[in-house]
Amino acid sequence: MAEETLPEQIANRLRRDILRGVLPPGTAVKERDHAGELGVSRTPMREAIRILAKEGLVILRPARSPIVAQPSFEDVAHNIEVMTALELLSARLACERASDAEIDHISDVAARMAREYDKLDKLEVFEIDMSFHRAIAEAARNPVLAEMHRALLARLWRARYLSASRKHARDRVLDQHAAIVQGLRARDVAEVEKSLRAHLDHLLINVADFFDSEQTGTTDPASAATSG
Structure with a gap:
């Protein structure tokens, strides 16, 4: 099995935070803050957020921070x-x-x-x-x-x-x-x-x-x- 890329590793960390309720529905996922917290640049953070968006865990918003989704x-x-x-x-x-x-x-x-x-x-x-x-x-x-x-x-x-x-x-x-x-x-x-x-x-x-x-x-x- 191929090793996880840095964006995949970051996505796994954020996914676990979402599942555990550390990032509850409606919470803004701020690229700069989370990148700084994890000690990574904003580029892999941005890609990690895209992974979670494809999974439906976060919602992307134009010119605004994405938020944790809350499906009906x-x-x-x-x-x-x-x-x-x-x-x-x-x-x-x-x-x-x-x-x-x-x-x-x-x-x-x-x-x-x-x-x-x-x-x-x-x-x-x-x-x-x-x-x-x-x-x-x-x-x-x-x-x-x-x-x-x-x-x-x-x-x-x-x-x-x-x-x-x-x-x-x-x-x-x-x-x-x-x-x-x-x-x-x-x-x-x-x-x-x-x-x-x-x-x-x-x-x-x-x-x-x-x-x-x-x-x-x-x-x-x-x-x-x-x-x-």
Whole structure:
């Protein structure tokens, strides 16, 4: 895997700050201030902000500093509908096309998440969870699908993290991952689709719960658990 460029490293830092609520929605992302804080020039900072804009995490504004985005529930729900269709297609194609080594890799990611779930902070667990879903998309061996999945996953990054159920979802998420891996190993399309659909159904439920909580002022981003 190629090493990350400086703009990608900066984007990762800013993305984590957005997910953790250090940069909440509506916050201006000032190139000069953030570049100075990180000890970099404004050129890679500007490129990092463009990366986050493509992901939908920030909104660019003419002659003004970009701001951290706050998509509506409707926007997020529409993206989740498409994401669900892409992930189900990815799983079906992975059953047909993935090599045993690729399925082993998916299994390894699931095992790492289970092993480290209680040791890592929630954002680190979330990042492993997203790598599990990316690995399935890549195992479908359709580069167009994989690229569309990466782009949409990026757009849903903040929603998938912050809209997680405030209930402890550990056992459900790990059990669903294990069932998905078992279905992939058996090349059982019906079983994989059933397990993955149940997994993704909880995502939409959690998104709705998060937006409801946000409206009533009861949301605590720091307490969010991984949604899958």
